[in-house]
Amino acid sequence: MTLLIDHPAPRVRRLTLNRPERMNALDGHTLQALNDAVRDCAAAGSEVKVLVISGRGRAFCAGNDLKWLASGVLADRSAHMRHQDLMQDTYERLEAAPQIVLASVNGFALAGGFELALACDLTIADEAAQMGDEHIRRNLLPSGGSSQRLPRRLGLQRALYYLVTGRRMTGREAVELGLAVQAVPAMQLETATLELAREIAQADALALASMKQLARRSMELPLSDGLRYERWMQHCYRTQSPSLEAGVHGFAGTGGD
Structure with missing residues (x-):
C-alpha cells in the first residue's frame, strides 16, 4: 500500500x-x-x-x-x-x-x-x-x-x-x-x-471547522467583508447550523450580514 x-x-x-x-x-x-x-x-x-x-x-x-x-x-x-x-x-x-x-x-x-x-x-x-x-x-x-x-x-x-x-x-x-x-x-x-x-x-468540531474557514477567508476578503463574515459565522455557530456549508455559502459578501 x-x-x-x-x-x-x-x-x-x-x-x-x-x-x-x-x-x-x-x-x-x-x-x-x-x-x-x-x-x-x-x-x-x-x-x-x-x-x-x-x-x-x-x-x-x-x-x-x-x-x-x-x-x-x-x-x-x-x-x-x-x-x-x-x-x-x-x-x-x-x-x-x-x-x-x-x-x-x-x-x-x-x-x-x-x-x-x-x-x-x-x-x-x-x-x-x-x-x-x-x-x-x-x-x-x-x-x-x-x-x-x-x-x-x-x-x-x-x-x-x-x-x-x-x-x-x-x-x-x-x-x-x-x-x-x-x-x-x-x-x-x-x-x-x-x-x-x-x-x-479537544475543541468542538464545528468551532474548529468554522475557525479554519474564517482564517483562510481572511486571506481573500477585504477587511470589512471579513468582519461581516466573522459575524455571520458566529451566528451559524451559535445556532449550531447542521452544516458548515450554511456559513460558507450563505454569506452574501459586501453589503450584507
Whole structure:
C-alpha cells in the first residue's frame, strides 16, 4: 500500500505516504489514494477533528515521481494534465476539509511535496528538514500551487526569491519564515505532532471547522467583508447550523450580514 491510514489518537486520523524507496514521491496511484483519503476524511465530519499528513522513511515527500512521469506520462499531454489537475484538486481538498490538517515534515519536502505542506493548515518540521520549491531547477513550473500560496504566505519578494532560485530552507528556517509553527529534532517529530493534534482535537468540531474557514477567508476578503463574515459565522455557530456549508455559502459578501 502506498498510503497508510491509522488513528494514533482520539479524533485524529493520520495519512502516511508509504513509498520510502522513492522518498514518497507522488505517482498517479499514490496521489489518487491521497485524494480519496482526504475526501473520506472530510466526509467523516466530527468523527475526525485533526488530519495528519506524514511520510514514511527519510522523506515527507520529494514531489512528483519524475521516473514515473518519464515512463510515458509527460509524453501524453492529456495524461500529464490529468495528473496536474488531480494534484491541485487534492491540495484544495486539504484546504477545504473541515478538519485541521497538520503536515509532519521529516527529511525532504521538495517541489510537489513542499506544495503539499503549503496546502496544510499547520506544519511541524524536523529542524534539519530540507524544504523548498525546486521546479525552476528542472525548468518546470509548479502544478501544486506554490506560485500562488507562497507569495500569500511570505510576500512577493521573499516568495519569488525562493521560487526563482529553487533554494531550500531547513525546518528551523521555515519556522522563522512563518511556514511552520514548530521545528524539533527528528526523533521528537512524531511526539510533537501528536501532542499538538491531541490539543487541537479537544475543541468542538464545528468551532474548529468554522475557525479554519474564517482564517483562510481572511486571506481573500477585504477587511470589512471579513468582519461581516466573522459575524455571520458566529451566528451559524451559535445556532449550531447542521452544516458548515450554511456559513460558507450563505454569506452574501459586501453589503450584507
